[in-house]
Structures are given as C-alpha cells and as structure tokens.
Amino acid sequence: MKTTDLCDEFIEELQVSEDLFQSFGKKRSFHGPIYTVKVYEDNVLVRRALETIPAGAVLIVDGGGSKKCALLGDRLAEIAVQRGIQGIIINGCVRDTKELATLDIGILALGKNPVKSRKEGKGDSDIPVHFAAVNWIPRHIVYADKDGVVVASRQLLK
Template sequence: MSTNKEGPRAAIGSHQPAHIGELPEVDLAMTEGWGDIPGLSSTISDILDDLGYHLCVSCTAMPARSTGRCVVGRAVTLRYLPERRVRESASDGLIHQSALQHVSPGDVLVIEGDGAGQYSVFGGMAAHRAVQRGIAGVVVDGAVRDVDQITDEQLPVWSTGVTCVTGRGRLQGVGINVPIRIQRVQVCPGDIVIADDSGICFVPPEVLPEVGRRLNEILAEERRILGTR
C-alpha cells in the first residue's frame, strides 16, 4: 500500500527546490509587436545562426499543443531530475507553484522535465494558476497533461509529449531560474523566448539589440520583395 502522502491538491507544486537563482531584468520594449510577425521563429533562427548561436528547437521535437499562437517573453526556468526515492516514499517534488512566485506578467515558463514525455510536470490546475499570474506561455521538455483544460485556459504550451501520468513523486524539482537543457539547447533565466508553430528560439539578452536590428533589416527587405513598403 502506498505511503505517499497526497495532501491537499491546492498545495501540489509548492515544493521548494534547493536552488533558486536571480531572474535578470530584461528590457523587452524592442520586441513590441514581434508576436504579429509571420514566420518569426524561422527568421530569428536564421539570425542566431549568423551570430554563431545554437539556441533553437523544432516543433517536430516539441510541438505546440494549440496552433496559431506566437509567444515572445522572458524565460523563467525550472529544472527537474528523477526522484531518488521510490514513489511510495517520495514527497511532492513539483515546483510550478513555487516558480510562480518569481514571475512577472508576460514571462514564459521553460521547464526541463524528463525529456521523454513519460511524466507530466504541468497540467490543468497549473495552467489556471499560470494564467492568473499573467504567464504568456509554457515550454516543457517533457510531458504535460490535461490538454483540454490547458486549451480552455487559452495558454500556449509547447511540449515533448502528453501523458495522463503525474510526475509527482517521480520527478524532483531541483532549481528555479538556473541554467537548464531543452532538447540539447542550453537555456538561461532571462533568455528571450520566441515560440510559434515552427519552433522555439532562445535569445540571450546581451544580443537582443543586434537581433532586433537584423530583424528590422530582414523585414524591410521582405517588404521590398513583396511590394508592401
């Protein structure tokens, strides 16, 4: 018989990880209107390639769970590792509620889960709380669940997989606002997340002005080609 103490559902996800880092302040004024640019992630991917950065993930690997959305926001990172104890003896381990204490409206939760999509680290109740806190979107290298509820909340989510199986007691949140790995890409807290139906890009804040400059040049060239100056 399981001895895992379920506790009140309202407390799920309030585990406090050992490492909580500082979230850098990022001036996102120059990204205003980026969410309305067609093919944004593809253009940003090209720019990052030119600048020598490998910081993009395809939607083949991490598809959007509801299409037609584009998100631009600051990354709040969460890191999970496999729980060291058997589930019957393990504690909650989930940290999405704890992470929401460190966000501002417009931020994007970027979560290193199990990578394989076996266990969920984000579901319907988490989506409801995230929307209440003004979260712009969620990226999960792992699984989510309650996709119908997430859709009802109108929260854009990208994930490796979908499952009904909880990560509670199976995964342990070990860090908030620490460097994480998303599909072989290093993501740091404060990176600018750009996610749409083609892929997900992470722009380091220190190169954001240069990315913005090059984006404006590309958009101007495209307008000339299309005759929409």
C-alpha cells in the same frame, strides 16, 4: 515577428531548438524572458515558479525528458494564465489536454501522460538548463511559434 523572420535577420545570434515539441495551449505564438526549473517527475517547483515569476515571462521546465508522468495540468496552467505568463516549454509531459487547448497561453511539451507527478519539491530553480540543443539561460529571450523555437541573449523585437 515570426521565428522564420528572426532566423533570416539574426541567425548568428540565435539558438534554434530541435523540433521535439507538441503545442497544447491555445496561444500558438509567444515570447518573453526565460525563467527555469529543473525537476524530475516532481512538479512542486513548477507550481512555485508559476506563482512567482513575473507576468510576461516564459517558464522553461527541464523535466529530464521523462514521459512517465505529467509536470503540468489544467490547474497549474490556469495559474499561469491568471498571472500573465506568456508560455511554458516542458522537456516532459502535460495532462488535461482538452482543457489546456482552451487556455490563452503557449504550452509546448514532448507529449501527454494522464499520470500526475510526485510532490516532493526536489529540483532547482533559476539555473541554466540544456535540452533540445539549446542552452536555456535565465533572462535570455525565447520566441516560439508554429515554425519553431529560438532563443536569443537579448530582446530582438522593438
């Protein structure tokens, strides 16, 4: 179901994301339960999450909005595809955009930057985070397509 249809039918139950994201993956529409990491210019926990969250999930990465480096590149995105992750939404940047565009996964981010992130392992996982006017709460359901990103506290699709 399209995000526009979800808004028409369930607007009282939805949080609607601000239009901040660019699409970098091949998949333009995706949905699934939210899993979160909160990091800053360090992607160790992003990798750990992509290696452990269940197939069908969507990883929400609160990178503090930093555009100084990338939190996701082609190698981490390939892990996500191999594990059946539906999508990744990043409050930060990606790199290897040519390769990301060929991968069958939804990837939304603020932008791109060729610089790699630090590898210190600092941050938090599986906690509520807030950006783009949305409270991203673990296990709530996110729906994304070309028209936008919406979040519901329950599965809305049958």
